[in-house]
Amino acid sequence: MSNISSSQIFTWIERYAAQIAEQKDYLTQLDAAIGDGDHGANMHRGLQAILVKKADLQNTDIGALLKGVAMTLISTVGGASGALYGTFFLQASTLAGGKTELSPREFGSLLEKGLAGIVLRGKAAVGDKTMIDALQPGIKAYKDSIESGETMEQALSKAVSAADVGLSSTTPLIARKGRASYLGERSAGHPDPGASSTVLLFRSAAETLC
Amino acid sequence: MSNISSSQIFTWIERYAAQIAEQKDYLTQLDAAIGDGDHGANMHRGLQAILVKKADLQNTDIGALLKGVAMTLISTVGGASGALYGTFFLQASTLAGGKTELSPREFGSLLEKGLAGIVLRGKAAVGDKTMIDALQPGIKAYKDSIESGETMEQALSKAVSAADVGLSSTTPLIARKGRASYLGERSAGHPDPGASSTVLLFRSAAETLC
Amino acid sequence: MKKLINSPENVVLESITGLGAAFSELIKIHTNPNYITRADAPVENKVALVSGGGSGHEPMHGGFVGRGMLDAACPGAVFTSPTPDQMFEATKAVNGGKGVLHIVKNYTGDVLNFEMAADLARAEGIEVEAVVIDDDVAVKDSLWTAGRRGVGTTVLAEKICGAAAEAGHSLKEVAALCQNVNKNGRSMGMALTSCIVPHAGKPTFDLPEDEMEIGIGIHGEPGRTRTKLKSADEITEVLLQPIVEDLPYKSGDEVLLFVNSMGGTPLLELFVVYGKAHEILTRQGIKVTRSLVGPYITSLEMAGASITLLKLDDEMTKLWDAPVLTPALRWGV
Amino acid sequence: MKKLINSPENVVLESITGLGAAFSELIKIHTNPNYITRADAPVENKVALVSGGGSGHEPMHGGFVGRGMLDAACPGAVFTSPTPDQMFEATKAVNGGKGVLHIVKNYTGDVLNFEMAADLARAEGIEVEAVVIDDDVAVKDSLWTAGRRGVGTTVLAEKICGAAAEAGHSLKEVAALCQNVNKNGRSMGMALTSCIVPHAGKPTFDLPEDEMEIGIGIHGEPGRTRTKLKSADEITEVLLQPIVEDLPYKSGDEVLLFVNSMGGTPLLELFVVYGKAHEILTRQGIKVTRSLVGPYITSLEMAGASITLLKLDDEMTKLWDAPVLTPALRWGV
Ligand SMILES: Nc1ncnc2c1ncn2[C@@H]1O[C@H](COP(=O)(O)OP(=O)(O)O)[C@@H](O)[C@H]1O
């Protein structure tokens, strides 16, 4: 199984930016229902800022690339998602210092490290109706697939499916974290915007990393 | 030709109150188009306040009655119309001190005195798109009719018609006085609210004073 | 009609009652007829300032009663000038023996009712002067019309003349100063939305989603022209240019720049307009030495803004800076 | 979308630029990253106060920068918490050697971004304490959720703690005081209309002509319940009762009553609510000894109001009365 190059990682982020741009209004709409209607605009602002730095980010190792992505998200997105997605990439970057390629297994460890960072910052668990509900099952599906010897393509496809199922699982939930929690029972019946943007993160990976 | 009693004068005002109540929203609508949308509410507030004082106003001479009407309008209506209609009745009252009835000719003099008061206060002339445009021709028609020996009924009916023509004449005019003047050319094409409430004053007279 | 009121009939009385409860150390509410005085009125040996007008322009005028500004304010029904008995009683209540100045916005109703009140007060031996504010450049001035409306300059005149009265100036002097402020002040306003007069229950005018009214007054009346919606920068130009040209304000002039919200326009937006106006004036060499930004002379919940320029001299600047202690303007004390 | 803006992208920067131009003697605007400091920052040997949050709540927080209140404010995009670099730079800019207090409203985004900024500042050797304000009784508190939102009490905490810092209190003391203000403050808000976030271009939620949202926050988010429109008196009851019961506030307590406009509700209406709230509290023996009424923590142009009660002790009252000189709050100086 071939490794993931740093240029592939950037392509992943670029694809993610494109998907966010396309889904911006939809994400905002989801956030308007149970939050404050800015999730699409927030993510879009951050990812566009990353594209501006393309020249710098493309010519560096994966650790520096991910750190650059993290710092850009942190300093341009704001809100809960800026801090959390920023932390995700920042933590992931710590395992990739100096590396110019990653094995599928290493990539899995990066994702896990990122997830742990989000959990530490945001203190949410599966079932709280947050991005964790898509991120955790997505990463688990990826890792399980890689562990059982499946291809990158298979692993990422399973990750997308699991994240999607995770996203759907948020719909009936009453939010316990983030802005949606202020709505109490009124938050039930709507999917979580952050879980929705997380599904796109896996989907863009599946389209670019294999 | 029979004289006008003080109780008839009160009935006139009562009828005027009823007509204003009925036309309140229409007057306000006229005022919204070229003024500030309160003429109906203003007049209604004042005339309802007069009705509250019915007991006092009914048992007194015409001078005191008209002065009571004037003072109530002045202290409850506000706006241009409160000062102007108030002045009208106040000036009219000065010719009726101690009187319990008025000849048709005396009544005409009262109206003229009232008109002069409005002109002195408001400095408007016919053609400025104000209540004067209905009041002046209405009073003139009344007086001319009485002078030529016609009945009270005929005189008041002519007054109503003349006031109505006066009201219609305001529609194409560009306002030169009052709030409508701020609109400049945009004031053309709408009848003047004060001229409209003045027509009602004649109409209620025609229904009660003969 | 979405309003935090109990009924159109009671809104003014209930509102000034709340105002009085919130600022009982500064002001006193009188009812039947309604007027608001300084808590310590009458102030002996000081010219007293009385203003008033229809309600719906809050904080004007009730919010400007207090030390260094108005001695009394007379609130009429919403957008309806108060009645003479209000101004008459207020004038008597605040007269400290040095005479009373009536500051009147130029609307037929206000002018006539204040005139009647002044007549009544003079008949009781109180010296009364009246100054009519007419600063709205949206209205073409003419001897044959009701003339210009009184808008934003009113707030500035009340502050500056209040300080002069506090400093011991005579009635003649304060009245002359008020004339002078009026002569040097110009305003123009615009609306993005109509307001809803409580009694009417529906918008005074309909404004399509992509249009605005330029040259509106403060009573929900339509403006001079209706145009397509423009950017904040363009709107600022459209308001500022006729103002600057009217006086005209010239390079080297020192001015107070007052950017006012009509009520529904939030500060976030108002400061965008202020910033642009400041930039335009600076570019023309007109020096903005004092500022006022916020909802001070409003039209209920109307969205929109007005700009007022006042050409300052040293005396006006000093009086503007003088202490003021009212519900809505407070500084230096 | 009817707004006085040039573009959603530029509105925040243009607005704070205007704010800076209007109040250049009091504050200084820094850009890239955006933050606002006192003109005389850093003040040596004074605890510095930094707050911030999404824009759209003006005058909070930028309007509260100045003597006796905040040393710096960090404005995020509209309704979006600012980013850590803003708070980090602001913290460094205002640190006068006695440490910096971060006053943070309890929203996940604000809390996380302020935490990251504090980490960065501490890494540079600056002593930082953070106090999270969570006073909104509309939100059920629980260990398992994000907890209550921070709303009206934030304004009061910034004023009171700003005065304490000015009086020379230590960072620990000012932080403890801030906690204490938070512990004694409770709020609840309602909306008659939704606001329009510039980027979104349409109302965050649709509210029929005869309905309102009870228990809304300050970001245009829907509230806890939607009910039929009620009278101002009834709405005041609906907001005040859960507040009073929550602490609870008791007969004999002295309180500051803060009636806040969400932006689109004019003062005429706000004082009707204030008057009723004052009456209800007085009837219950709760003494309103201080008041604040106006648009201070807003939600763009949203029509609606919130009520905040703060139980006062003598120290808090003294600090509330202490001089303050900011764009939006000014007294005693
Ligand atoms: N404590 C948390 N842990 C994990 N994710 C969270 C947490 N709080 C919020 N989120 C995620 O953030 C998303 C909202 O992001 P966004 O709208 O950009 O920020 P904000 O809520 O500050 O407006 C939510 O949909 C949710 O998925």
Ligand SMILES: Nc1ncnc2c1ncn2[C@@H]1O[C@H](COP(=O)(O)OP(=O)(O)O)[C@@H](O)[C@H]1O
């Ligand atoms: N100077 C004037 N002379 C005569 N009538 C006038 C004058 N100014 C205004 N009016 C009349 O007053 C009417 C408006 O009354 P109203 O709406 O009650 O008062 P306001 O204009 O103060 O709101 C106008 O339609 C006009 O007929």
Ligand SMILES: [Mg+2]
């Ligand atoms: Mg959001």
Ligand SMILES: [Mg+2]
């Ligand atoms: Mg009118």
Ligand SMILES: [Mg+2]
């Ligand atoms: Mg009127």
Ligand SMILES: [Mg+2]
């Ligand atoms: Mg947000």
